[in-house]
Amino acid sequence: MVLTAVALAAVLAFLLDAVPAAQAATPPGLHVSGSKIVEKNGAPFVARGVSHPHTWYASQTATTVPAVRAAGANALRVVLSNGVRWTRTSTNEVSSIVSQCKANQLICMLEVHDTTGYGEEAAASTLDAAADYWISVKSALAGQEDYIQVNIGNEPFGNGSNVSNWASETSAAIKKLRSNGIRNQIIVDAPNWGQDWSFTMRDNAAAVFAADPDANTVFSVHMYGVFDTANEVKGYLAAFTSKNLPIIVGEFGNLHSDGDPDEDTIMAETTRLGIGYYGWSWSGNGGGVEYLDMVTNFGPTAFTPWGTRIFSGANGIKSTAKTASIYGGPTPTPTVTPSSTPDPTPTSPAGACTALYSTSSSWGSGFTGSVKVTAGSAAVTTWSVTLSLPSGTSITSAWNGSLSGGDKVANASWNGNLAAGASTEFGFQGSGSAGGVSVASCSAS
Structure with missing residues (x-):
């Protein structure tokens, strides 16, 4: 059949337009299906995990990963650095973390923490710089789409005047990752130190989701003092599920300096809706929020009241976590050994x-x-x-x-x-x- 120039142009335009759609329909590994996260085989994956501050406690990672698994989690969120505020996490380190998560049958979410509070925190990194970091460690991410999610940047905007840029800068970072070949599921944090009290993420989520040619972006809200009532928790999550948009609770605690979050409703409502949650955090907190440690001094079984609540309480990790089907076979029994780095000895000079x-x-x-x-x-x-x-x-x-x-x-x-x-x-x-x-x-x- 002979095509006219006009007809040929129309066919080419159709084919080019079809590429993103076909790509979005069949992303590799973990991907979005409606408001849910599913695995490559279509099985739903509901994260029940915690965060580990690797960038400040790298020597504790080898002990923490199996300890978190042994405690019952099916997921781990790992704090990394792009080198703007803290020591850059190397490609080799990222590969090692990925291997440890896989060996312990955990789905691993990796995040750049340097973006925290951008616009209000002077030292914070931009999302664009965070995207550059992910591209630089692409070799550790490629082929790991079944196991690894990329949380572009932690709490990437504070409460400053630039919050209105959240949608455009988040969309640009997503496009940058995709155009450079990163196919992992993307997680994006809310502004306002993750709590989205201005509803900027809520009101712009559909447009940001549409910016991903893979249609594989998940929204993450951090629930602390802003979410201190059941109605606030339920209303915010419903704003996403009612629009068929994927949402997780990427951080939350049972207490916080800005108010008392309603952790009971957070855990109950995410369980009811099949939404993932990640508690903050395994250990290593300072600056007056030590109560957010789940274990004392990284002790594998030295659970604090918060650790006991999130792992063993109602709608907790132990009773609701299911291992990702990608791992198959029986659930392993991780070997938990003390850290090779001995606990430091306190110095107790005379004084107060x-x-x-x-x-x-x-x-x-x-x-x-x-x-x-x-x-x-x-x-x-x-x-x-x-x-x-x-x-x-x-x-x-x-x-x-x-x-x-x-x-x-x-x-x-x-x-x-x-x-x-x-x-x-x-x-x-x-x-x-x-x-x-x-x-x-x-x-x-």
Whole structure:
């Protein structure tokens, strides 16, 4: 058959238009079906997981992954860094995390944390820079679409004036990932520090979903103090399910500094609707929110009240988690062993506080460390910690505290007041070797 130029152009246009549609209909691995997440074979997958702060506690990951699985979870959300605020998570590290999740039959959501509070937090990364990071580690993601979800950036906008840019910048990041060949399911966080009190994500979700040529984007809300009533929880989730849009609760807690979230309704309603949830977080919290630790000091079975609630309570992880069908066969019994890094020994000098140092991560030319400061038998209003540094080692920056004199960190304006026995935590980046770093003294008043 001979086609005229007009007819040929029409056929070519039809074929080009059909490419995204066909691609969207058959994405590899985990994908969206209506408002649900399903596996390649169409089996629904409902996440019951927690978050692990790998970027600050990389030495704990090998112990944490099997411990989370042994506790009953079917999913793990892992905190990574694109190098803007914290030490960049390398491609090899990403591959190792993927392997550990697969070995323990967990669906793994990877997220860049540096975007947290962009527009309000001066040091935060853009979503565009986060997209560049995912492209740079593409080799660790390719072929893992059955097992790995990409959470582009954690809580990518604060409460600043740029919140209105959430839809356009999120859409642009999605398109950038797809145009560079990343086919994993994409998770996008809400603005307003993840809580979307302005309803920016809710009201623009359909347009952002349409920006993904694979039609494989899932929306994630973080439920803390904004969601302190049953009606708020139910209403927000219904706004997505009623429009056939996929939604998960990417973070939540049983307490928080901005209010008391209704965790009972969060867990009950997500169970009723078949929606995934991820609690924050396994261990390592500081800055006054230590109550969000699920286990104490990364102890595999040292469950806190929050850990007991989310794993063993009503609509908890143990009773509602189902292993992804991609793994097949019987559920493994993970081997949980203590971390190869011994727990640091607290330094208890004379004075009104004690300080506990631990190395979070290290590389050839530097390291990051954290110090937990605990008030003694009386409340304190200020504190300072002096560190002992070996020759050739220096502190280059600190967070959640004020660095002075090269080896001394004092409280920030917001974490100096500690009740008797209460704790807070600061972190720092060092140049040189972490070996031999210790706390010289802790003083308070």
